[in-house]
Amino acid sequence: MIAAKELTMKKTFLLIIFLLMSAACAGMTDAPLPTLAPTLESPRATPAVIPPIAVTLTTQAAPPTAAPQNTQAPTAVAAAPTPKPESKNLGQGATPEGFFTLGDANAKVTVIDYSDFL
Amino acid sequence: VLTVEPQVIEKYVKTGRAKLVFRDVLNHGERSARMSEAAACAGRQGKFWEMHRILFEKQDDTYATASNGAALIALAKNYASKIQGLDQNAFAQCMESRATLKAIQAADAEQRGRGITSQPIFEINGKRLFGVQSLDVMSAAIDAALK
Numbered sequence: 001m002i003a004a005k006e007l008t009m010k011k012t013f014l015l016i017i018f019l020l021m022s023a024a025c026a027g028m029t030d031a032p033l034p035t036l037a038p039t040l041e042s043p044r045a046t047p048a049v050i051p052p053i054a055v056t057l058t059t060q061a062a063p064p065t066a067a068p069q070n071t072q073a074p075t076a077v078a079a080a081p082t083p084k085p086e087s088k089n090l091g092q093g094a095t096p097e098g099f100f101t102l103g104d105a106n107a108k109v110t111v112i113d114y115s116d117f118l
Numbered sequence: 119v120l121t122v123e124p125q126v127i128e129k130y131v132k133t134g135r136a137k138l139v140f141r142d143v144l145n146h147g148e149r150s151a152r153m154s155e156a157a158a159c160a161g162r163q164g165k166f167w168e169m170h171r172i173l174f175e176k177q178d179d180t181y182a183t184a185s186n187g188a189a190l191i192a193l194a195k196n197y198a199s200k201i202q203g204l205d206q207n208a209f210a211q212c213m214e215s216r217a218t219l220k221a222i223q224a225a226d227a228e229q230r231g232r233g234i235t236s237q238p239i240f241e242i243n244g245k246r247l248f249g250v251q252s253l254d255v256m257s258a259a260i261d262a263a264l265k
Binding site for chain 2: 094103105
């Protein structure tokens with residue numbers, strides 16, 4: 001009987017120890033988890049694989065955007081002088097000899113166009 | 119004329135830095151004379167540059183028209199009808215009377231004496247450029263003259 005009791009007590013003791021160890025181990029597994037979590041997260045976050053994708057997209061989007069920009073640039077340049085007083089300077093007139101002129105009579109430069117209408 | 123000239127006008131004439139003068143060169147007989155007259159007749163009503171543009175746009179039509187007075191006057195009247203504000207009767211009378219022909223022929227003769235026998239020729243403050251020019255070449259010449 002005593003032996004059986006002792007056995008039961010030993011079993012109970014072992015069980016308690018096992019439970020305690022399990023609890024301790026569980027505590028330990030909890031502890032590293034937070035460590036693992038960031039480790040896992042960082043590789044995911046690091047999969048800076050996403051940024052490259054974004055870059056790729058940007059690069060792909062760039063050409064079509066760049067093209068119209070280039071097209072607009074000359075337009076902007078061409079449009080720049082337009083705001084100046086056109087009507088005043090674009091007057092039609094004639095030289096003293098009777099040749100037809102376009103522009104400011106006092107302009108610094110005279111461009112004579114000798115042409116046939118054919 | 120239809121590509122570079124508008125750009126020269128935009129860049130230099132509209133900004134008051136240059137003025138453009140047109141002088142006729144008569145290298146294609148009756149057609150040249152009649153179309154120059156058309157421009158001059160429109161010019162008498164302050165519409166020279168409107169007719170100038172039409173004449174260059176319609177060069178193919180002019181080439182395709184018979185080289186005789188009646189056909190070319192009819193063609194000129196057709197071109198004139200596209201110009202808003204032009205007195206069509208006065209234009210027709212100008213064309214039929216050939217009121218501007220002598221002056222045009224005299225100018226052409228005077229120019230030929232100075233070597234203007236082909237077209238186009240540009241004189242930029244006296245410096246000559248022979249033949250069709252790109253905007254870059256025209257700009258370089260005008261910019262040099264502006265300095």
